[in-house]
Amino acid sequence: RMRITYLKHSGYVVEEKDIVLIFDYYKGYLPPITEEKKIYVFASHVHYDHFKKEIFQWADRYKNIQYILSDDIMAEGPDGKTIYIGPRQEIQVDELQIRTLRSTDEGVAFFVRFHDKVIYHAGDLNWWHWEEESEAYNLMMKRMFQNEIGRIEGEKIDVAFVPLDPRQGEQYYWGFDYFMKHTDTRCVFPMHMWEDYDIYERLMENPAAEEYKNRVMHVIRPQQVFERSM
Secondary structure, rough: EEEEEEEOOOEEEEEOOOOOEEHHHHHHHHOOOOOOOOOEEEEOOOOOOOOOOOHHHHHHOOOOOOEEEOOOOOOOOOOOOEEEEEOOOOOOOOOOEEEEOOOOOOOOOEEEEOOEEEEOOOOOOOOOOOOOOOOOHHHHHHHHHHHHOOOOOOOOOEEEEEEOOOHHHHHHOOHHHHHHHHOOOEEEEOOOOOOOHHHHHHOOHHHHHHHOOEEEEEOOOOOOOEOOOO
């Protein structure tokens, strides 16, 4: 059984059996974590809404902790407990198999395999289409995004965390939709919503989402907890 806590923005905590994965902490409160659990803290890139240095203070509270940070983050994490990883790399950390994709903004997306489960956290890997940008820029973004998702095309993913950004206007769902239609994802949590939680309703009413809308989790507030049978 998997327990997932939405912290804020793109921050999520995934708890399962003896391990805890924390992604892109920015604000919020960690759920209670018992001493025997191994904690893995991921930060996809250095932007203020995805990384806070205060995560390093957790090492004082939790002895069994490991940091996996995108290598664009120059901050120095606790000795012997911090690994830096670049785009399109693969590493093994204890029982976690970690693979990264190249973000279309900054840093990486994380593809994590453990306990026969697969978790995907996009960071800022998204189809960033902006009306105010040039056609050439938007075409480049489309190609870069589709190329990265092509690297995990058809993969079975148990839980995914994917941007659904209202700032993109009519194109708010393009990246989310493309991801869902090119992977085999069991359930997906929207993120990077800038607290505009009504965007879920917009997606539910969008005919493009018809084939996967029952797999989209309804995130409505920080600290919301979800229990998933896997």
